[in-house]
Amino acid sequence: MGRLDQRLSKIEQRVEEIYQMLQQLIEMQQVASVRDITGLVEEIDEAVEPPVEEAFEAVEVVVEVPPEIVVEAVGYEPEPPEIQYQIVLHWADNGRVEDLGEFDLAGRNLRNIDLKDSRLVGANLSRADLTAAKLGRADLSEADLSRAQLTRADLSRAVLNSTDLTFARLHYVKLDSANLRYALLTRADLTGANLSGVDLGGAQLNRANLLRANLKGAQVHRRQLASVSSLDGATMPDGRLYDGDPEPWKAM
Numbered sequence: 001m002g003r004l005d006q007r008l009s010k011i012e013q014r015v016e017e018i019y020q021m022l023q024q025l026i027e028m029q030q031v032a033s034v035r036d037i038t039g040l041v042e043e044i045d046e047a048v049e050p051p052v053e054e055a056f057e058a059v060e061v062v063v064e065v066p067p068e069i070v071v072e073a074v075g076y077e078p079e080p081p082e083i084q085y086q087i088v089l090h091w092a093d094n095g096r097v098e099d100l101g102e103f104d105l106a107g108r109n110l111r112n113i114d115l116k117d118s119r120l121v122g123a124n125l126s127r128a129d130l131t132a133a134k135l136g137r138a139d140l141s142e143a144d145l146s147r148a149q150l151t152r153a154d155l156s157r158a159v160l161n162s163t164d165l166t167f168a169r170l171h172y173v174k175l176d177s178a179n180l181r182y183a184l185l186t187r188a189d190l191t192g193a194n195l196s197g198v199d200l201g202g203a204q205l206n207r208a209n210l211l212r213a214n215l216k217g218a219q220v221h222r223r224q225l226a227s228v229s230s231l232d233g234a235t236m237p238d239g240r241l242y243d244g245d246p247e248p249w250k251a252m
Contacts, residue, residue: 210234222246
């Protein structure tokens with residue numbers, strides 16, 4: 001029995017006692033003096049417990065709202081990673097309309113997948129296998145592609161603003177005319193990558209490997225290129241082959 005039920009039961013007992021005392025009062029009213037009646041009423045008042053309202057105030061009520069009710073009230077429930085993975089696998093077949101932003105695809109096998117023109121803003125693709133994936137014009141702003149496998153992937157004209165590509169493998173990737181402003185390319189392997197016309201403004205290239213990469217027409221500062229681990233065989237922004245000097249506007 002709860003505390004409230006106990007209180008109510010006790011009050012019912014007191015009411016019954018009062019009823020009996022009132023019965024006695026009715027029997028005595030013709031012979032009792034006014035003083036005796038007053039004394040009996042005072043006795044009754046002392047016997048009465050606090051009103052029912054006080055009993056309710058003394059009870060602490062704890063209401064637990066089930067998680068499903070909270071989700072329904074908010075109107076949003078994130079898709080589980082496995083469901084998100086299936087949505088991505090069939091995205092092209094289902095009309096290319098689903099917003100894939102902030103999907104959790106870490107470590108997934110996405111080899112040869114067609115995600116052209118997709119929106120993957122803030123998605124987690126760390127350690128994902130995107131070998132030969134088609135990502136032309138995709139929006140991968142602020143996505144996590146750290147340690148991802150992107151060998152021979154097509155990212156032509158893709159948007160990778162502030163995208164994390166640290167330690168990513170980008171052998172022979174197509175990044176021509178892509179937007180990589182403020183991207184993190186620390187220790188990324190861009191061997192043979194096509195970076196022609198790419199915008200690398202503010203990007204971090206510390207220890208990145210640009211061996212035989214094509215940087216013709218790329219927007220990049222010489223200090224950025226001076227921080228990479230290798231430019232051997234690379235085509236510089238001014239069209240010349242790397243000769244040991246990373247300054248893109250150096251006269252031939």
